[in-house]
Amino acid sequence: MKRIVCLLVWITLYGLFMTACKHDLDPTTPVPEKPGTNNPKPSDPETGAVQPVGVPQGTAVMQTIGPAGGAITSEDDRFTVTIPAGALTKDVAISVQRITNTNGAGIGDGYRMLPDGQQFAKPVTMTVNYTAEEGLRSLPKAFGIAYQNAKGVWMAVGGTQVDTTNRRVSIDVNHFTDFTFFEYVYLEPELSAIDPGQSVDIKLFGLSSINWLLEDFPKGAERPLPKPTPIDYLDGWEVQGEGHLVGAGTAVTYQSPGQLPNTNPVRVVAKLKSPGKEVAQLISTVYVLKEGISLQPDGGDWVHFPKAGAHLRGNIKGLDGENGQQTVNIKWEAGSQPRNSLGIFPWGKGVPGIIYRPNPITEYTHLYIVDKKIYVSPGSLNANSMLYGVIFGTFDVKLAGVIATTIPPVVSTSSMRGVFRVKCMDCVR
Template identity: 35%
Template sequence: MKSPITLLVGLALTFLIASCDSKNESVRPEPDGTPAVVTGAVTPVGISEGTAITANIGPAGGTIQSADERIRITIPAGALATEQTISVQPLSNQCPAGTGQAFRLLPHGQVFGKPVTVTFNYNETDVNGSIPEALRIAYQNDKGIWQYPSAKSLDTTARSVRVESTHFSDWALFQTMYISPGNSFLNPGGNLFLVAFQTPQSEKVGDDFFVPLPSRIPSKHIEKWTLRGGGVLKPNQNQADYHAPSSIPAINPAAVTVFLNETVKIDGVLFKDIRLVCNIFTAPEGLSVQLDGGAWRTYAGGASITGAQNVIQGMDGKESASLLWNGAPTGIFHWTKGIAVAFNLNKGKLIYQHLYGKNLAVSGGSLTVDCSDKAWVVGSFTVQPAGWIDTAPNPLKIGETAVNGVFRVKRVN
């Protein structure tokens, strides 16, 4: 749900993939009991999800992209004989192993005199449980069958995948290898069942491949499963059971990694030591706060995410806790002198905040937020030292403490 949820564990918990000697044998993992012929999956067409973007493009060519800049279509000069109204319509992603928003390119069935370039920009959510090298761009033909071009270009710096096509259709990004689920949120003591999947490669159909339904990566290709963080992992070949710790863990989220033990050929390049990583965030629903290493207390609440001033607020009886930050919904934020990035805990006459001392110095620590999930906002924060004010005595008393926190709350807007 990094930056997306992977920010919480850092870039060190992402995959490691290294090239190997081209003399090594190329092995493409296939599912146990693979049928003789791998056919393309047929699915319903996607449902419209948002307003289409349109542009008039003629023989001179041009570019159009979606409102969220996830997809960009580049039409070269000479691809169109006359001016056309080109549209990009957001869709639900119906592609097997699909990830993120899909799009319908209109006019549907438009054929071009020269190949146009279709570019998808991906984010960390798109590679949850997977790797960028396993991303593909697919289209749905007029029979509802999904296919993907054999040639593509991957730019891990720009985080983009690019293909060429001479026609318009419904287009989507999908993963060819992944752990399911890629990111998860559990209550303390909860359980989760994990499976390592792949979309096996079919025979070529012209210049393209079919997109089959996903199947489990064969057990013989699984070297091991590992766990970094709290909880217990019980692997069994290409699947595993994860049992979350009974309380909020120090390392959150936990990272579960699947190591593949075979050399794999991806786009003509041989790779080894492929690692698929999924993250599991353990916290009760609400905003949970720990003072000076003591017991956790959870405040039920929700999140208002506007992209301008964002607020997470929770209450438990007469007590309340809140987090505020301005700007991007997702990222790492540092406390400020004012309320641009702020923490407040009100326990009646005892108030904790992100400022401390008589001169109200700004506390150390930070706030990490992941809003990549459509329903949930998750993250963690530290306030060290946090200041406290006891308003009961006269004169007031002030002091310092350490605050840790995690949150898993639903959006209210």
């Protein structure tokens, strides 16, 4: 009788966990025509690299802002312009459009602000949100925002403000043109994924000397950006995790082990120096796993689910994998957009939750039963990164409940952990 009661409780919670949800479409707005390149800032003689003008990408966001001020944010929620009260003397139709990033040190997309050449009576604030990986591959002192002048040269703007808690970079300007977030020194790639046994090349780039990172670059100052070149202030490399490095200098190759490493992802660290001391460590994040979901039940052999997909629109996110009769389903709750999927999500009685079925009559889950009482396992889902529509992360179920629906049913506890590298099936519509 005790086991039957446990089974009924288990089935009830299972039904709650597997409740599905709807995925909403985003509204779109018309894309304006590509503007000219009439930048209003006068430029001194400069030696920066001349680059082409960016090409529009995605959908423009348009809004009318007047003397009372306001804010406008790009469609990817990454770039925001805040216009204070009194900066405009009349209503102006403002738009922000993602463009290809032609700044050699630029990160992500560039952004075109219209009307091109619009001037302001008070400074307006440009803010870019950066990702955790972008923060690791460089350092806050090396973050900047630049605009492209009439000659095609990207000009760094002084007075950069960096909020490392919320991962935001801001500058004040008095005009509209094309803007981009960039880093004075960085590792490339910032994030990569390879199969066990494969390798990835990692390079360190920078602009000018270490002095650009150490000196004060005051508000109101500007300087032209050259093309990135290999730097000469490197103080060695380190691998945090399994695998090893081949090569030396500013370009190395990380060689992964032939099996899933015990810790994923692996981090390759470049140490920067100025005369006499180390000033920073930059990190390239490398996931070593096959595409899909890999799961290790009870510390045993790894089970790989090559047929896997992620559904990240709507408030309930999901990862689903299949390998013959074996299946795994992971759900968690976050904001409605795919970009809200990332974070650390402790297991709950409903969601976040996981169910792994090694065969038709056995299930492992994040809930376990002791003396007829149901408990939530310690551990969490860590959705760490997203790159080109692929989500990466890990999960850990320290006390997994196991039920075999035999007669009589058998209830026990175990453990699970896993890693995933899964393509989002509904990120682009």
